[in-house]
Amino acid sequence: MSRTDVGGLRAEVEAAGLGHLRFLIGNTSLPVSGAHVIGQIDGLWVTFLRDERGVVEERTLVEHPDERSAVTEFMSQLRNLARLKELEALLDKGLEPHD
Numbered sequence: 567m568s569r570t571d572v573g574g575l576r577a578e579v580e581a582a583g584l585g586h587l588r589f590l591i592g593n594t595s596l597p598v599s600g601a602h603v604i605g606q607i608d609g610l611w612v613t614f615l616r617d618e619r620g621v622v623e624e625r626t627l628v629e630h631p632d633e634r635s636a637v638t639e640f641m642s643q644l645r646n647l648a649r650l651k652e653l654e655a656l657l658d659k660g661l662e663p664h665d
Contacts, residue, residue, distance in 0.1 A: 571633050572604065575640070584644045587651075590616075597621070602647065604640040611636035613643065 575591050590598050594605035594612065597620030604613050611633050615626040630636035656662070 572637060575604070575637060578641065579644060582641070582645070584648050587644055587647055589640075589644060602640065602643050604636055613639050615643075 572591055579585055588601040590601045590603045592605045594603055594607055598616055599618050599620040601616050611630040613628050613636055615623045617623050
């Protein structure tokens, strides 16, 4: 069951098996390197990625009309990142990825 608010987002991330990824929920000001971030800035819901230095990658900053769409986008980003890491691991082993 998917949540539509940040209240239980950490538990949803863990339940989806994505807890090993770098992410930050709520505090958009912490400069956590390589983390996907969700929270509010000036009352607007946002999602974005911090680079390896902890700096916001401006091209990834997305403003959302509400908390629900921000949560949906955040989970989608984490799932995509997890899939990319799986594919990279397969390629590193010399295996062909399958759907």
